[in-house]
Amino acid sequence: MTESIVSADSPVSQGVMLKYGIGQLGAQIFRDTPAVLLPIFMITMLGIPAWLAGLAIMAPKLWVVICDPLVGSFSDRLESRFGRSPMLAVGAVASSIGFFALFTVSDFGSPWLAAAVVSLTFLLAQTGFSAFSVPYLALAGELSSDTHERTKILVYRMIFTMIGLILGIGVAQPMAEWFGGGRYGWMAMGAVLGMVCASTMLTTAFSLWGFRAPRKVQEQVGMIEQLRRAWRNKPFMMINMTNFFQSIGSSCSFSVVGLIFIYSIGDISLLWPFMVAMTVGSLLSQPVWLAKSKRYGKLPVFVFACIAWGLVTLSWLALGRFGDSSWAVPLIGPMRIEVILVMVRAVLIGVFNSGFILMAISLFTDTLSYGSQPDQAPQEGSLSGMWSASEKMAFALGPLISGAVLSLFGFVSSTGGAIAQSQTAIDGVILCYSVIPAAIVVMSLACLRSYSRFMQDEPTVTR
Template sequence: MTQAIESTADQAVISTSKVPLITKLLYGSGQIGGQLFRDAPAALLPLFMTTMLGVSAWVAGIVVLVPKLWVIICDPAMGVWSDKLKPHHSRRPFLAVGGLLTGLSFMALFSFSEFSSPTMAAVFIGVLFLIASTAFSAFSVPYLAMASELSSDAHERTKVLSVRMIFVIIGVIMGVGLAQPLVYKLGGDAAAWRTMAILFGGICVVAMLATAFGVPRNFGQISQDDPRKLLSRFASVKENKPFMVLAATYLVQTVAQACGYAVVGFIFLYAVADISLLFPFVIVMCTGSMLSQPMWVKLSGKWGKEAAFWVACTGWMLITITWLWVKPGDDVLMTLPGWGEMSTEHFLVLCRAVLIGFTNSGFALLVFSLLTDVIDKQRQNKGTVDEGLFSGFFSATEKLAFALGPVLAGAFLSYTGFQSSTGGAAEQAPEAIRGMVLLYSVVPAAIMAVSLLIFTRYKRAMQSM
């Protein structure tokens, strides 16, 4: 079957502007695995370490941070390496090997729970996560680079990325909406965590290999090697002011998201006090994301990508603040067929889900579309561009953000009195629960506001390029 897909894909006629639907779908499918690996460890690894392994919240944050610091070096290096080998081998070897090892590493992360001490557990998980992060770097950097290579038309690239967003949504449903409820549905013990890891790790492998062997290998191929030296390649990134502004914006706003991911499980366990609501929340949020995609593509064409990006970020920030008032439901607002009784608070949680889905999908789509524009303008102005190197730096900012988020969250949770445990979730004091709520509302909204201040420099930087 793989050979058949590969043969069909390699015979495809590549256009410099219009991208065939099958190519869009095969490219987008890899994001299921990418999103699973990004979201599930961000949302579940701190929870797994603090409730199953007895690791302190602040130590769990450090465990996530160290491998993410490594990818600041690893991602650009993978980008340069894939750029160098692309003329001869395409980006396929990186996608295939990286995808396979990412899935296997994901399985291992949640499959071990017997350690002599929390310290040993933290060290072991840290080493595993370092290996997993390196494997994911081998896949994610070339994967992101391909987005700017699939078409020379800016609006067509937005369409490609909007299809990719559908697979982002599927990955979010699995990694955030299904993974944790599945663990607790299976009993919440070590075997339950291991079953979840094997299932979703296998999905990672299949999704990533579909991209590796499905997208034509000659997309974006160049006929000759690039003679530029390594230092001159790195200098081209630093000299690209629009890229630096966009990367800084993305870093800060992803820290905002990462804070929320780090405590989303805690929010539904303690603040909402109904873990079963997490899956409906994610489904409703993702439905809003999917339905809004045509709207954001249309608005980006009508208003411009920058204006649409502002609207999406501002909307997300305002909705996020409203989590400050979340609390357990203690009334009956309505009775729904197949659902049963729904409280007012639970109804408001689902209302937030729709609005978060609309706004989050907007800026998540547009920030990557803006990235492809920056790379394309570099290509037009300089005659050459290292898509992998630029993508590597951009990818490193995301991974650094998803390291800083858990560190910030872990330190804040420890400060507000969160109590770690082994064998399952423990009861928490009101102050600790209040800390979780602040980390899911005011803190990320404030950080998002900082990212928009940085983004005010983007337009001028783009004009001066």
């Protein structure tokens, strides 16, 4: 049963916001679980060297640089007749099957062959995911023409983002151990989370079936013209470039978060409470970010969240300074100071990370109609495809950078699970999780120097 949405100019109900947001749960699992666990799976279970694992993951994401804009262009043409839901449904099924297949790779006796098979499987899965993620992002700008209401819609999306983070990062690796570990454990984890991806993404597809943004379309433009329009949309190019660099930084940290808990913290069981604490910080802060963006503007809030996140991320350099010292925590008892600080960082990371991600996507939706006319062909899909392509490209570069740094610092791969590493190798893990992502995220703000000027000069366009 679908809920009718008459117009993007009418208020969006809480039910529609909820049904839109739930699709992000599966999408986040698909995006983050391979980003975090696939390198670990390849390095510790298939014996693939860290640098080669980074290349194997990067190759399929190079394809989406072409695939996502093509999907976005096709989605715009399809939207004028059927809406975007058919593509959402196809993408949900294809990416869920691909997710399961990623963690069912057998031992081929050669790390090179294993890397090639994983890379090909990932390429097919990423193609299916493009069919969902690109039109899904386009809907964020089409459901409402009000800038603050779009931010509220994205708050729902962010809530399910954090739930997806818990399942995709905090639960996925322990789940593989719950199922007995080894390759069977990884395969069972892939099956369970693959079903979660399918059910949540299909819920969005069928709940919004038939919705079409009201517009008069008098033209159909090709891919080249859409690229030209995107280039002329300077605010879009600025926020897209900013998000590209920030995604590189985030993916650098994502690709080694499991290694941080295994080697630097020394307790992988803390990953689950870490993700829970991060999610709590994110969820509790959403009303605050929404209120502050209305009061101070999205851009200043975005800049603040980025800088604050960078400072918290740099604090990982102090990991281990307190050794085995403990504090007496009320209702809990003695707890290592290092563990307390890890949990504090988790909450703060959740608060600031969700803040700058929410503002980035909301700023992006504000640029979708920049320079367009009421009777112009839709461009939400094509711009969403370019945004998605650059983001996925960034998430390919992150593991490549981290893999190269780990190899440079002497990290040793294995086939039977995690093995002992040198202190130099562990220092490389911390570098990939702290200094590199913090520096990239803060420096990316330089791309937004003229964003406000362009958006202030833009006349209001009624669709």
